[in-house]
Amino acid sequence: MGKWKTFLLVVFVSLGIALVVTGIVFYKKSNTLYPSSIPSANELKRVIFKTNGKITSPWLAHELHIRKGTDLFSLDISSMRERLETISQIRNVLIEKRYPDTLYVKINECVPMLKLVANIGGEKKLLLVGEEDGRIFSPICYGREDVLDLLPVNLVLKTDKLQFLPQEGISTVRELITILKGEFLDIFQSIKFLDLRNYDHRPGAIWSTMGLHLKNGIVVVLKPQDFHLQLMKLDYLINEKCQHNLHRVKKITISSPDNAILEYKAK
Numbered sequence: 001m002g003k004w005k006t007f008l009l010v011v012f013v014s015l016g017i018a019l020v021v022t023g024i025v026f027y028k029k030s031n032t033l034y035p036s037s038i039p040s041a042n043e044l045k046r047v048i049f050k051t052n053g054k055i056t057s058p059w060l061a062h063e064l065h066i067r068k069g070t071d072l073f074s075l076d077i078s079s080m081r082e083r084l085e086t087i088s089q090i091r092n093v094l095i096e097k098r099y100p101d102t103l104y105v106k107i108n109e110c111v112p113m114l115k116l117v118a119n120i121g122g123e124k125k126l127l128l129v130g131e132e133d134g135r136i137f138s139p140i141c142y143g144r145e146d147v148l149d150l151l152p153v154n155l156v157l158k159t160d161k162l163q164f165l166p167q168e169g170i171s172t173v174r175e176l177i178t179i180l181k182g183e184f185l186d187i188f189q190s191i192k193f194l195d196l197r198n199y200d201h202r203p204g205a206i207w208s209t210m211g212l213h214l215k216n217g218i219v220v221v222l223k224p225q226d227f228h229l230q231l232m233k234l235d236y237l238i239n240e241k242c243q244h245n246l247h248r249v250k251k252i253t254i255s256s257p258d259n260a261i262l263e264y265k266a267k
Helices: 002-030 057-064 077-085 170-183 185-189 227-241
Strands: 046-051 090-098 102-109 112-120 123-130 151-154 191-195 210-214 219-222 249-253 261-264
Touching (some): 046 057, 057 077, 077 090, 112 170, 170 227, 185 191, 185 227, 219 227
Parallel strands (some): 046 102, 112 151
Antiparallel strands (some): 090 102, 191 210, 210 219, 249 261
16 A cells, blocks of 8 residues: 555656646746737838939938838937938928838928039038028039029128028029029020129118129129119110120119119220
C-alpha cells in the first residue's frame, strides 16, 4: 500500500504541475498580439503636390528628404512646414497626412513682378520682388526664360534680411505696370528699367516720383498717380511731337503739374 500511495502522490503532483504549466502557456498566448493582428506600417506611396508658382516636385522631395516607403505616421509635418516657410519665395504651406499612404503638400509662392540684381556679400545675386506686398526673395526653380518679361528695377535696399521692399505702396507700382502692359505695350517694351530710388509712398512726399529709363537713353519722370493720363502724354511726345528729334531728348518730366518738361542733350 505504501508504494501505491507514493505512486498516486507522484501522479497527482505531476498532473498538478502540468495543469499549472498549461494554464500559464494558455494565458500568455491569449494575451499575445501576433504580427497578423498588428496594423501594417502606413508606407508612403504617393505625394500630392500643388503650387501656384515654379517649385517642382523633385526639388520638394530633395528639400524635405521625402522617400517612398517611409512610414507616413512617423513624418514630422510641423518641422516640414516650418522648414519650407523659412524660404523667402514661399508665403505659406499646407501639409497633411492622408492615410493610409498619401502626403498632401500645397505651397503658396510669391508671384514676382520685378527683378533686380543686388550685391550680397560681395556677390551679385538675382532677386525678385513679389507683387502682393513687395517681398524680396531669392528665386527657386526659375529658369532664365521665366524672368525675361519681368521689369528690372533700381531701388535703395534698406534691409539686410531682403524680405520686404523698403517702400510701402507696392500696389501703386503694380498699377503702373498693369496699365503699361495693357494699354501702352510699346512703351513697356522700350523700358530698360524702373527707377524707384526717389519713390516715397507717403502723400505729399517731396521725392515721390517714379522713373522710367528707356532703352534709347531717355529718362521719364512720373508722379505716382494718374498714370493713364501721364502715359498718354508720353506716348504723344514720343510718337508725335518729338518723333524726328527724339535722339536729342535727354529727359521728359511729366510729374510737373503743368505740361511736360523736355530736356535736350547738349550738342
